[in-house]
Amino acid sequence: METKNTDANASEATTESTTLAQPVIDTPSEAEAPQNESTVQPQASQPSSTPWGVIITLFLLLIVAFASMAGGYYLYQQLQAQQAEAAKLNQKLQAALVEPNQRIASLEQQQGQFAASVESAMAQSLEQQTQLEERVSIIAQRNPNHWRAEEAKYLVRLAGQKLWLEKDPSTATSLLKAADERIKSMRDPSLMPLRKALSKDIAAVASVKNTDISGTVLTLDAIIDNLDKLPLNRAETHFSAEELADNQVSESLNDWQSNLAKSWQALIDDFVIIRKRTTDAAPLLEPDQQWYLVENTKNKLLQAQLALYRQDQVNYRNSIKLARKWIFEYFDLKDQQTIDTLATLDALETLKIQSVSIERFAASNMLNQLVTYGNLMTEETQ
Template sequence: MDKKKLDDNAVEAPTELSSEADANKAALAVKEADTTSDTRVERSGVSWGFLFNLIFILLLTFATGGGGYYLYQEIAVQKDKAQALSVELKQALSEPAQHISRLEREQKQLASSTNSGIDKLKNNQLQLSDRVAKLAQRNPNHWMAEEAKYLVRMAGSKLWLEKDPSTSASLLKAADDRIESMKDPSLTPLRKALAADIASVSAIKSTDIAGTVLTLDNMIEHLNQLPLNRVDVTNAANRPTNPEMSESIDDWQENLAKSWKAFMDDFVVIRKRTTDITPILTPDQQWYLVENIRNKLLQSQLALYRQDQVNYRQSLTLARKWIYQYFDLSKAQTEETLAALDALSTLEIQTPGINHFQSTPMLQQLATHGNLMVTEEVSL
């Protein structure tokens, strides 16, 4: 029994051993299969990842290269723009800089010239002050000479600008009185020159320009009051009545003579006229006539101020002609106006023939140097 048990155990042991071997083989087979599958899977995964990474790297490289090229182009364009802007900026700044530099040079030149001019003026002022002080000490009548010089200058203005020789002569006499009051025998040549100037001015015929202008103004104001020359029309009421006829047949010759005389008186009328035959003027024509005469009188005034003898007389002649032709000569106002125009037409406008006074240079010497003999030039 024990042997049977041993045999049974022996039989069972190999069976168990074979089963374990089979199990190990199966495990090894499964393990190998798993290992092969993992190896295949691993090999397949490494291949696709590598391709993916390679493609990604290539795309990234291309993108980086394209971006770098585009960035390079943009940088080049911006660089060109910056260079062009820099050139324009330099050109724009160069002109103000040149202008500023030119202004600075001009300012320096002006400052230098101004300083030199101021220095020169200061020196001249000092020299002039010294000269005035010396003259005041040397000649106490300096201001008297200045007053005489001013009077002679005013005499020239009255003579040449205002055409007033009488006032000019009076001013020259006043200047001579100032020189006489200085009681200096060395001033005799100056008084001689003043006497010659006074004689020359006094010889000029004085024209009363102001009085003539006032006369013309009065005539212009009264033009509207002058009576026009009108044609007198005889009214029927003023005509002589028909003569009375006799009823007697024996007086037929006398009645015939009266009738013939009345017929002839009405048929032919003779009137005496004081002026030339002129048509009757309308109111508008009368206004234009008066305005034209006024215009001519104003022109004569202007010519009188300008010392124009020809235009003065022509204007008065035309005004007189129109008044004589269109106004009633039987009226006293018309006769007075024509007489005044005739008197004004004879006015002689004499222009001064003196261009300068002989005493002016001597008075300048006296006022500047204190005497008539210049011993030292004045450096101003």
């Protein structure tokens, strides 16, 4: 602590001495001039450097502040422009949405009106239905033959199914006769028009030729299943008795020349054989071609079955003819199965498919009236 005080006192003394000595020295000597310049220059430059740095710093701060103010003003102007543009777009959008909103409102109003009209129509239909059910129940209670009429209607409907869907006119005729028996058992003279319509329908259905489609289809199925078992044609070489006698070698030694000639001829015949045939040669097929032949024949028979169900007489006969032609050309005609198959196809080819021209039974409307109202409606009431 004492050393620090002494140093401080010494520095104060030196400063006072220098400050007191400067006004006294007017013209220093040449020897002391360099020493005084070296001591005076640092003291003169130190106070002059500090104000310029502050000025430059303040100037830079002013520039930064001005730039930030200018940038903020520019951003403010851009924000104001964007807000103005957004306001214009919002106004345009609101103007554009006015017409769709009006249209939606009108559609909602129309939908409400339509729903109200539908509800009213449904209510009216339900009311009419309930009234009709009540009337039918009253009529059914009054008429004890109601269930017989229902049964006759069901039999006529079943006859139509047998005739148009199953192509069975004989069963349809039986069902129509059963329906006529139900109407007859009611013993009501007012139902004579209905019985006349039923008799007309029975005569029309009975005139339809009964084509046994199901039996024909089963016969074609049997032929298709047996096609793989039918033998195909094979080329056979038949030699006449004269050719065999000419080629035989005799056992006599005297015929050695002829035997030699026959042996030489047989040797030559092993290389080249030329024979004349007076009949058509049976075609030969490779194994893969045999498979295609059988499959194509099956396909034609399946097409014939489809034509039966569609009542297509032309395609049915063409398919049967083509299948029979292939069997006749490529299968063994000496085999009994092949012969039976060809005979069956010949019989099936003569089958006539008769289409049903009846579109609707004449008694259907009358039966509906009888079931619904309990009696036949006249033209005036209809």
